[in-house]
Amino acid sequence: MMNKIVFYLMSLLTAVFLLTSCNPEAELEQPETSELTQIRLPMGYIPNVQYAPFYAAVQQEFFSEEGLEIEFDYSFETDGVALVAANELPFALVSGEQVLLARQQGLPVVFVASWYKDYPVGIVSKAEQNITHPSHLAGKRVGIPGLFGASYVGLRALLHAGGLSEDDIILESIGFNQVEALSADQIDAAVIYVTNEPIQLASQGYEINVIPVADYALLASNGLITNETVLKENPDLVMHMVEAMLRGINFTSAHPEEAFEDSKNFVEGLAQSDQDVQQAVLAASIALYQLEPLGYSDPAAWENMENLLLDMGLLTTSLDLKAAYSNEFSRK
Numbered sequence: 001m002m003n004k005i006v007f008y009l010m011s012l013l014t015a016v017f018l019l020t021s022c023n024p025e026a027e028l029e030q031p032e033t034s035e036l037t038q039i040r041l042p043m044g045y046i047p048n049v050q051y052a053p054f055y056a057a058v059q060q061e062f063f064s065e066e067g068l069e070i071e072f073d074y075s076f077e078t079d080g081v082a083l084v085a086a087n088e089l090p091f092a093l094v095s096g097e098q099v100l101l102a103r104q105q106g107l108p109v110v111f112v113a114s115w116y117k118d119y120p121v122g123i124v125s126k127a128e129q130n131i132t133h134p135s136h137l138a139g140k141r142v143g144i145p146g147l148f149g150a151s152y153v154g155l156r157a158l159l160h161a162g163g164l165s166e167d168d169i170i171l172e173s174i175g176f177n178q179v180e181a182l183s184a185d186q187i188d189a190a191v192i193y194v195t196n197e198p199i200q201l202a203s204q205g206y207e208i209n210v211i212p213v214a215d216y217a218l219l220a221s222n223g224l225i226t227n228e229t230v231l232k233e234n235p236d237l238v239m240h241m242v243e244a245m246l247r248g249i250n251f252t253s254a255h256p257e258e259a260f261e262d263s264k265n266f267v268e269g270l271a272q273s274d275q276d277v278q279q280a281v282l283a284a285s286i287a288l289y290q291l292e293p294l295g296y297s298d299p300a301a302w303e304n305m306e307n308l309l310l311d312m313g314l315l316t317t318s319l320d321l322k323a324a325y326s327n328e329f330s331r332k
Contacts, residue, residue: 036069037237042080042092043072044149044222046176047267049278050195050285052259053115057248059262066240072266077149081225085109090230091241095119095150096220096305097314099324104315108228111325113242114297115249116221117290118214121154124198125189126182127207134162134211143174143187150222151191154213156312161216179204195284203277217308220301220325221288231326242329246294253286295330 043051054072057063063070075083080092081099085107099111123142125131131140137159145151159165174181178190178197183204192198198210213219224245226238252259260282264271270278290296302321309315 035067036064037067038069038071039091039241040071040073040089042075042077042083042089044075044077044080044093044095046074047072048196049260049263049267049270049282050193051266052256052263052282052285053245053248053252053289055248055266056251056255056259056262057244059265060248060251062244062247062251066244068240068244081107081109084225084227087227087229090234090237091224091226093222094225095153095222096302096325097150097153097309099220099225100302100306100309100315100319103319103324104317109225110228110231110323111220111223111225111297112231112238112329113245113295114221114223114290114330115245115295116223116288117298118212118288119150119154119157119217119219119221120193120195120214120285120288121150121157122192122194122198122210122212122214123155123158123189124178124182124192124194124201124208124210127209129188129209131189132209132211134158134216135164137162137189138164138168139170140188141170141172141186142189142191143172143178143181144191145176145178146173153309153314155191156314157213157217157219157308158211160308160312182206195288196281199277199280199284203274203280218298218301218304219308220297220305221290223290223295223297239329242295246331249289249291250294252282253289253291256282256286293331295327297325297327297330 058070077094077098080094081102083089084092085102096111099109102109131137144155172187178192179200181187182190182201194210194212198208201208224242231238260279302325306315306319306321
């Protein structure tokens with residue numbers, strides 16, 4: 001296990017070292033033909049209706065009204081962390097544990113706005129497997145996108161809650177093909193986002209069980225990160241970015257049908273997909289948003305995340321959590 005962790009951390013540090021040789025201001029420069037600041041935003045996943053708040057923020061001109069023009073980049077979470085840490089990009093969407101893992105290595109990323117209140121990762125399985133508690137995963141074939149990101153930490157959190165270790169399950173890397181792998185019985189259970197794959201499986205007629213991480217732990221979840229340099233030298237940029245994001249979240253919560261229509265401009269095939277299923281995915285996502293107040297980070301969630309990562313051995317020492325996140329830009 002520790003070898004995997006060391007490999008992840010070394011890969012992240014190598015990426016940061018390579019990126020620091022690039023011009024750190026490249027992504028912040030404004031083109032001569034536009035008054036808008038160009039921002040490339042790593043999303044951490046493929047184009048999906050779950051990103052409706054950001055798509056709506058573009059279509060409803062929230063970003064442009066804040067002086068920003070957004071290019072969506074569907075890189076892995078770890079890539080986004082490395083780019084922001086190196087000041088190659090000013091922002092990325094990541095899950096809370098990535099911030100603490102990065103800061104342990106001296107990478108100056110800071111979480112500046114919460115998107116999700118509840119940790120959206122979970123385990124789904126067909127009801128016939130009788131997997132209704134994390135301890136029931138013992139001896140099961142469990143599919144996961146890979147040994148990275150929120151999915152991996154979410155799995156470890158559930159194993160921890162069930163008194164299990166990785167050695168107690170048969171772990172298989174399956175990419176983002178959880179629905180197909182589970183439907184074909186290639187695996188017994190899959191690590192998923194509770195707002196997505198369970199809805200797809202249920203729509204196909206499968207009786208399923210879902211074990212959300214949020215049922216067992218309040219953890220720092222998905223949101224927006226920047227770095228200490230941007231936070232210090234360009235707080236107005238952070239303020240405008242967060243404000244546009246929060247406007248998108250608020251709009252999507254209040255007008256889900258319109259946000260869904262906005263998403264069709266960014267998600268290929270969304271207009272031709274099962275509209276009921278995709279609208280249900282969006283509704284389930286909205287239910288997890290941090291709305292009171294918008295963008296707020298719960299200190300208890302960060303403390304719980306740190307304790308979990310320490311128990312799991314992913315952190316080796318306690319961190320200065322007050323430096324890891326900020327509520328300066330959340331709605332009061």
